[in-house]
Structures are given as C-alpha cells and as structure tokens.
Amino acid sequence: xxSGKKTLYDKIWDEHLIxxxxxxxxxxxxxxxxxxxxxxxxxxxxxxxxGRNVRAPEKTIAVPDHNVPTTVDRTEGISNKESRIQVEAxxxxxxxxGIIYYPVNDIRQGIVHIIGPELGWTLxxxxxxxxxxxxxxxxxxxxxxxxxxxxxxEHVLATQTLIQKKxxxxxxxxxxxxxxGVTAKDVTLTIIxxxxxxxxxxxxxxxxxxxxxxxxxxxxxxxxxxxxxxxxRAGLVAPDQKTFDYLKGRPHVPKGSNWEMxxxxxxxxxxxxxxxxxxxxxxxxxxxxxxxxxxxSPEDVLPINSIVPHPGDFDQQKSLAVKRSLDYxxxxxxxxxxxxxxxxxxxxxxxxxxxxxxxxxxxxMEGRKVKDGLRAMVVPGSGLVREQAEEEGIAQRLQEAxxxxxxxxxxxxxxxxxxxxxxxxxxxxxxxxxxxxRQGRGGRTHLMSPAMAAAAAxxxxxxxxxxxx
Amino acid sequence: MEKFxxxxxxxxxxxxxxxxxxxxIPKQFLKTIKRSGLGKNLFDEMxxxxxxxxxxxFVLNKKAYRNTNxxxxxxxxxxxxxxxxxxxxLVDFGIKVVISTxxxxxxFNNCFKNGILPIELEKDKRDTLMLDAEKGSNAILxxxxxxxxxxxxxxxxxxxxVDSFRKHCLLNGLDDIELTMKKIKKINDFEQTYSTKMPxx
Numbered sequence: 001x002x003s004g005k006k007t008l009y010d011k012i013w014d015e016h017l018i019x020x021x022x023x024x025x026x027x028x029x030x031x032x033x034x035x036x037x038x039x040x041x042x043x044x045x046x047x048x049x050x051g052r053n054v055r056a057p058e059k060t061i062a063v064p065d066h067n068v069p070t071t072v073d074r075t076e077g078i079s080n081k082e083s084r085i086q087v088e089a090x091x092x093x094x095x096x097x098g099i100i101y102y103p104v105n106d107i108r109q110g111i112v113h114i115i116g117p118e119l120g121w122t123l124x125x126x127x128x129x130x131x132x133x134x135x136x137x138x139x140x141x142x143x144x145x146x147x148x149x150x151x152x153x154e155h156v157l158a159t160q161t162l163i164q165k166k167x168x169x170x171x172x173x174x175x176x177x178x179x180x181g182v183t184a185k186d187v188t189l190t191i192i193x194x195x196x197x198x199x200x201x202x203x204x205x206x207x208x209x210x211x212x213x214x215x216x217x218x219x220x221x222x223x224x225x226x227x228x229x230x231x232x233r234a235g236l237v238a239p240d241q242k243t244f245d246y247l248k249g250r251p252h253v254p255k256g257s258n259w260e261m262x263x264x265x266x267x268x269x270x271x272x273x274x275x276x277x278x279x280x281x282x283x284x285x286x287x288x289x290x291x292x293x294x295x296x297s298p299e300d301v302l303p304i305n306s307i308v309p310h311p312g313d314f315d316q317q318k319s320l321a322v323k324r325s326l327d328y329x330x331x332x333x334x335x336x337x338x339x340x341x342x343x344x345x346x347x348x349x350x351x352x353x354x355x356x357x358x359x360x361x362x363x364x365m366e367g368r369k370v371k372d373g374l375r376a377m378v379v380p381g382s383g384l385v386r387e388q389a390e391e392e393g394i395a396q397r398l399q400e401a402x403x404x405x406x407x408x409x410x411x412x413x414x415x416x417x418x419x420x421x422x423x424x425x426x427x428x429x430x431x432x433x434x435x436x437x438r439q440g441r442g443g444r445t446h447l448m449s450p451a452m453a454a455a456a457a458x459x460x461x462x463x464x465x466x467x468x469x
Numbered sequence: 470m471e472k473f474x475x476x477x478x479x480x481x482x483x484x485x486x487x488x489x490x491x492x493x494i495p496k497q498f499l500k501t502i503k504r505s506g507l508g509k510n511l512f513d514e515m516x517x518x519x520x521x522x523x524x525x526x527f528v529l530n531k532k533a534y535r536n537t538n539x540x541x542x543x544x545x546x547x548x549x550x551x552x553x554x555x556x557x558x559l560v561d562f563g564i565k566v567v568i569s570t571x572x573x574x575x576x577f578n579n580c581f582k583n584g585i586l587p588i589e590l591e592k593d594k595r596d597t598l599m600l601d602a603e604k605g606s607n608a609i610l611x612x613x614x615x616x617x618x619x620x621x622x623x624x625x626x627x628x629x630x631v632d633s634f635r636k637h638c639l640l641n642g643l644d645d646i647e648l649t650m651k652k653i654k655k656i657n658d659f660e661q662t663y664s665t666k667m668p669x670x
Contacts, residue, residue, distance in 0.1 A: 023633045025632070025634040029656075038500075038552075039552065080500075085500075086500055089502050123669075132550075133549065133550050146575075147551035148575065148578075149551055149552075149556075151583070151645070159646065161649060198548070198571055201573060228549075231574070233574045258669035261669060297489075317484070321485060321486050321487060414496050416496045433550075435492065435549060436491070438496075441514060
C-alpha cells in the first residue's frame with residue numbers, strides 16, 4: 001500500500017478527499033447525487049426545518065421510480081394515496097429546491113440507475129451517491145457509486161459531501177470465456193454464491209479479467225448492480241474503449257474540447273500493476289453455468305441443473321436459515337430445480353431492465369409463446385428504453401408472445417407499486433433480491449438472467465436456456 | 470439527535486443470519502414521508518399474520534421482550550436495501566443497541582445517524598450474549614458506550630470496539646451536518662481547485 005501503487009478505488013478516493021481526521025473519518029466530495037421519491041422526503045423536510053438550501057442543485061438529479069404504477073393509466077394520476085403523496089412530495093421538493101427533475105410523464109423518466117447512465121449523468125472517475133443500495137450499478141463506468149441512507153441524503157443535499165471511512169480493496173477476477181447461454185447476471189450471481197452475502201462487507205470490489213472485459217457496458221452494469229448483494233457498498237470496472245464509445249454523444253456527457261480533456265483523465269482510471277488488494281477471488285468464467293436462486297438470500301444460488309440442497313449440507317447457523325427458506329419457498333431437499341413450476345415471469349429492474357436485456361428476451365422468445373396460464377410482464381427500465389424497444393419491434397414481438405408491455409419503473413422488483421406477487425405465487429424474476437416478501441408478502445422469487453426468465457416463460461418451469469438455443 | 474446514555478435492558482435473541490432490511494421493515498411501510506411511527510411495523514411479516522394478529526412465537530411478541538432496548542442477532546444483520554426506515558423502525562420500537570458478529574455497511578452507518586449503537590463482536594462473545602438473551606427477564610444486560618463495555622447478568626464484562634468519531638457523536642447527540650458546515654471553507658476551496666482541474670464536471 002505504501003508503494004505508491006494505487007487501485008482504481010484509491011485513485012477516485014484520493015481525488016475526492018477534502019479532509020481526513022486522525023481516526024480515518026473523512027469528508028469526500030460528491031459529483032452526482034441521484035434522488036428518488038422513497039428515501040428523500042424526510043431529507044428535504046430536514047433541510048426545510050433547518051432553513052438550508054441544496055448546495056449544488058445542478059449536480060442533483062431526481063426521478064420518481066419506486067412507487068409509480070407501470071400501467072398506461074398512470075397518466076391519469078396514481079390511485080394509491082400514499083404513493084401519490086410521495087411522488088407529489090418529490091414534484092414539490094424538486095421545484096422548490098431547483099434540482100434537475102424528470103417527472104413521471106417525461107419520456108426520460110425511469111429507474112434512477114438506468115437513466116443516470118442513459119442520459120450521460122454518470123461519468124468515469126466520479127463519486128455518485130443515491131439513497132438506494134443499487135447505486136453500485138454506476139460503478140460499471142469506473143465511478144465510485146454507492147447507496148446512502150436518508151440522513152446522508154440530507155447531508156449531501158446540504159453540503160455536497162459525505163462523511164466516510166475508506167473501505168478496503170477487494171478484487172474479483174473472472175477469467176476465461178463465458179459459455180453459450182451464460183450472461184452477466186449468471187456471473188454476478190455466481191460471484192455472490194462464492195463470496196456469500198457478507199463476503200464484500202467493508203470492501204469496494206473491482207471486477208476484472210477477460211470475462212468482465214468481454215462484457216458490454218450494460219452487462220457490466222448488471223454485475224456492479226449486485227455488488228451490494230455480496231455485501232460490498234460499491235463495485236467498479238475500469239473504463240475502457242467500450243465505456244467511452246457508450247458515453248460519447250449522450251446528452252450530459254462533455255463535448256468538444258471538454259470531451260478530449262475528460263477522455264485523457266479517464267484513461268488514467270485503472271488499478272496500477274502491483275497495487276494492493278486486501279482480498280481477492282478468482283473465478284473461471286468457463287465453468288459458470290446459467291444459474292437460479294432457490295432460497296431467500298441471493299447467495300442461495302445454483303446452476304440450473306442442480307437439486308435443491310438439504311439444510312444438513314450447511315453449518316448450524318446457515319442450516320437454520322435454509323430450513324426456514326425452503327419452507328417459505330415451498331421446496332423440498334433433493335428436488336430437481338428444473339422440476340420447479342412457476343406462475344409468473346418478471347423482466348425488468350435496475351439489474352436487467354436495459355435494451356440489451358429486452359433484446360435477449362426477444363431472441364429467446366423468437367417463434368415461441370409464453371406458456372398458457374402464466375402471468376408474464378416486461379417493464380422497461382426507462383421511457384427511452386421502452387421507446388427504443390418499440391422502434392426495434394421488440395415490444396410488438398414480446399406482446400405477441402404473450403408478455404404485458406408496461407411503462408418504466410421499479411415495479412415488481414420491490415413491489416411498492418401495484419405490481420406484486422400473491423402469497424405462494426412463484427416468480428422467475430430478473431431482479432436482484434429474493435428476500436422473503438420482497439415481491440409481495442408470501443411471494444416466491446427465483447432470481448435469474450433475462451434469457452433464463454424467457455426460457456421459464458416458454459416452459460412454465462425453471463429451465464436451462466441452453467436447451468432452447 | 471438524542472444523546473446516547475447507558476442502556477440497561479433484557480436483550481431479545483434473533484439468531485437468524487442475514488436478517489435483511491426488507492424483514493426489518495417491509496416495503497409497504499416505506500411510503501411514509503415521516504421518520505416516526507414505524508415501530509409498530511418493525512419485523513412486520515415475522516411479527517404478525519396476514520390479518521395483523523401477533524404471532525406468538527416471534528420473540529418481540531413474548532412478554533419478556535416486549536419492551537426490550539437490545540437485540541442480539543445472527544451474522545450479517547441489516548443486509549439489503551439502504552432504507553433508513555429500518556433504523557427508524559428499530560428506534561421507534563425502543564431498540565437502542567444491536568449486537569451481532571457483522572452488519573451490512575449502509576445499515577451500520579444509518580444506525581449511528583439515529584442514535585442506535587450497533588456492536589460488532591467476535592462469534593463466541595456474541596454467542597454468549599445470545600445465551601444470556603434467551604433467558605428472558607432473568608437476564609439484564611448493561612451497555613456502557615463511554616467505557617465500551619457490556620455487563621452480563623453474572624457481572625462479567627465484554628468489551629467492544631467503536632469508532633472514536635461515531636462514539637463522540639453518539640455520546641453528545643451531534644448532528645453531522647452541523648459538524649460539516651464548520652468545514653465550509655475547506656469545501657469551497659476544494660470545489661474551486663477541483664472545477665479548475667476538471668472543467669467538464
């Protein structure tokens with residue numbers, strides 16, 4: 001560490017460090033603050049009570065996403081009173097404090113972690129925070145991005161800084177080449193299966209290796225998105241030519257000489273050869289299979305051709321949790337995962353609600369239909385993703401195959417809006433959390449890639465997508 | 470923020486690992502625009518049945534633990550979402566101390582902003598306190614932040630670590646924003662240098 005060689009995280013940290021106390025408590029500068037309706041009302045209220053302003057409204061971007069209905073009738077207003085009040089509070093706060101705002105009926109509205117990159121608010125080397133744990137998504141651009149609580153939201157609004165202690169460095173190297181039918185989602189779930197949900201606690205993860213380099217920028221977002229599910233507050237990928245190509249020309253990306261200057265600076269964003277990592281794991285990408293989760297923690301993940309494990313296969317503490325989750329999930333030890341029948345398919349979320357994900361679903365569904373009796377919905381991550389999918393004909397093809405085609409929002413990923421599972425309803429979901437009750441009280445979530453969810457939509461069972469390719 | 474003083478209470482045992490923030494406060498209660506009033510919905514889906522009736526077996530519904538100020542929990546407590554509603558619900562219920570082997574980072578941070586002390590202990594020490602907690606009203610723990618000590622029912626002491634800055638803020642009930650505002654000149658200077666160096670931001 002003393003060698004002067006720095007990790008990518010060290011470099012971004014140092015660039016944003018305003019002051020540091022003897023015990024390591026530091027004040028860091030925040031470049032972008034993303035805001036949504038659920039974790040911000042109390043923060044704005046705090047500002048109001050203290051008579052404070054938003055220090056940098058031009059660096060503060062707000063959008064409603066968690067509560068908004070995804071049915072077309074939402075243009076007529078939100079019928080759930082509490083949700084409506086929360087969205088109206090954001091409308092009012094955005095106006096009052098003069099921050100950048102994409103209201104519910106703006107074509108650019110969408111899930112906060114989808115629209116940030118899409119509109120070019122997310123740039124390499126930045127610090128980005130949001131009152132949402134999936135802020136880690138933006139790390140795919142080599143920006144230090146993580147979730148914060150509402151008190152911290154208020155702190156950032158008031159001061160454009162955050163009080164932090166530096167995390168440790170963790171390296172996750174995925175080498176080799178992915179097999180057919182294996183995607184970024186399988187990579188990130190496999191990593192969590194390997195490290196456990198607390199494996200990254202106290203760390204910032206940098207993902208690297210040939211598999212990560214080969215992923216599209218969107219795939220990298222899927223990987224970083226779930227860093228938090230491995231316990232890490234932030235995940236990072238060093239920016240490369242793919243990143244720069246993705247960014248160029250987006251609305252809020254620098255232009256002209258500023259672009260050239262930014263590019264020079266972004267090219268320095270990598271971990272120095274020999275930089276120190278406190279922890280590292282290596283995974284052979286060639287051995288990663290399409291996976292699904294079977295339990296109620298994202299670490300409960302197995303290749304699709306496995307069987308449901310037995311509580312006795314785990315240590316005492318985990319065994320207790322496994323017993324509880326098998327009860328909750330209605331699964332029996334020894335049962336083949338491919339024999340598990342599903343009721344619902346959800347395509348969307350900040351993990352897998354981008355255009356590439358919808359294209360993948362459309363590719364698997366080509367010439368196929370959603371199995372009779374299944375509920376299947378596609379919720380694009382943003383209005384612009386939805387529009388693009390319509391232009392590419394994906395929307396029409398998916399609707400013809402039997403999917404509902406919704407408006408943008410977080411939707412059934414956390415079921416704060418009307419898109420919810422009923423008790424015991426079993427869902428093949430492209431979202432990020434399979435916690436008890438996450439998609440609706442008593443609902444049963446199996447996390448998987450968009451391709452795997454499409455395969456499940458076709459057969460009505462958890463299915464190895466490779467059999468459909 | 471209220472100053473953190475000594476806490477003397479029975480402790481409720483929650484040995485389950487990976488208790489996530491969705492369990493602590495399910496999403497339907499995140500629609501509030503206030504910080505208060507969430508205590509009744511703390512651990513809602515574990516605590517009540519579909520009709521809202523208390524589930525007898527859940528620890529906080531048992532007589533000995535209904536007014537507890539301390540939780541002793543399984544590993545990786547507070548994982549998942551960043552919702553500060555989780556500590557808001559805990560504090561509204563009356564929980565001031567959570568003891569575990571590990572906490573999720575964001576939850577850990579959020580606790581300190583709300584006057585809750587999360588204590589990280591080695592597994593054997595946490596297990597000892599879990600056994601104490603299971604004895605219900607027969608076992609009172611005392612948590613002293615100033616001396617960084619937990620006194621067990623038999624009088625023996627377990628020491629714990631806490632970050633000095635956070636300890637100072639908790640003990641004195643200090644507000645982070647106030648503290649940062651005192652550094653406003655440093656922030657201004659930083660911003661100026663930074664925007665010269667990176668004019669595209």
